[in-house]
Amino acid sequence: MIQIAPSMLAADFLHLDKDVDTVNKYADIFHLDVMDGVFVPNISFGFPVIEAIAQKAEKPMDVHLMIVEPEKYAERFAKVGASMISFHLNASKDPSALLNQIRSWGVKPGLVINPDIPVEDLYPYLKDADYVLLMSVFAGFGGQKFIEDTYDRIRTLKAEIVRQGLDVKIEVDGGVSASNAAALADAGAEIFVAGSAVFKSDDPAAVINAMRG
Numbered sequence: 001m002i003q004i005a006p007s008m009l010a011a012d013f014l015h016l017d018k019d020v021d022t023v024n025k026y027a028d029i030f031h032l033d034v035m036d037g038v039f040v041p042n043i044s045f046g047f048p049v050i051e052a053i054a055q056k057a058e059k060p061m062d063v064h065l066m067i068v069e070p071e072k073y074a075e076r077f078a079k080v081g082a083s084m085i086s087f088h089l090n091a092s093k094d095p096s097a098l099l100n101q102i103r104s105w106g107v108k109p110g111l112v113i114n115p116d117i118p119v120e121d122l123y124p125y126l127k128d129a130d131y132v133l134l135m136s137v138f139a140g141f142g143g144q145k146f147i148e149d150t151y152d153r154i155r156t157l158k159a160e161i162v163r164q165g166l167d168v169k170i171e172v173d174g175g176v177s178a179s180n181a182a183a184l185a186d187a188g189a190e191i192f193v194a195g196s197a198v199f200k201s202d203d204p205a206a207v208i209n210a211m212r213g
């Protein structure tokens with residue numbers, strides 16, 4: 001099943017209400033990008049903004065942690081209502097332990113890798129994850145150009161998930177739009193994160209529906 005996860009990084013923060021409504025009405029998941037200015041060269045938002053969104057959110061909140069030492073803060077994101085929490089593989093000293101800890105809070109755990117990290121690095125941890133977030137741009141900023149190599153990476157990862165007999169979903173993030181969603185679905189992705197494509201459009205509902213194919 002295809003799920004559309006608009007990235008709130010591209011939302012209108014002066015009228016967040018309106019963009020939260022759009023996700024509630026037309027999409028499936030709130031994608032929330034948390035950046036610390038250390039793991040990535042940008043700072044986004046944290047607990048107060050997520051708590052505000054949580055008050056109105058009728059769809060699950062997917063927190064994408066772009067922070068060093070994710071083990072320090074992951075539990076607070078669970079407490080403010082995250083249903084899914086992902087962290088970057090190379091940000092954690094013990095990815096399996098953190099994945100299992102996140103699961104113990106009743107939250108779906110996910111692993112993220114940037115485009116320069118081989119998908120093979122994920123293989124030992126797949127059995128502990130509910131989903132993999134494959135970056136199709138380098139994490140840190142919205143509005144970047146989709147990296148074409150992503151299709152092959154999705155196919156390779158999907159084949160390994162099947163080989164291990166697992167039920168791990170592939171989420172794709174960065175430069176995703178109505179023009180590449182069908183090909184991404186074809187390659188094996190099931191969750192589509194889209195920031196600019198949705199919120200910088202005049203008709204977010206139409207873009208979301210077009211992405212569903």
Ligand code: DX5
Pocket residue numbers: 007009010031033064137138139140141142143144173174175176193194195196197
């Ligand atoms: C980038 C974030 C993305 C970003 C996607 O670091 O992880 O979720 O908001 O934005 P677009 O869809 O504009 O590439």
Ligand code: ZN
Pocket residue numbers: 007031032033064173193
């Ligand atoms: Zn993201």
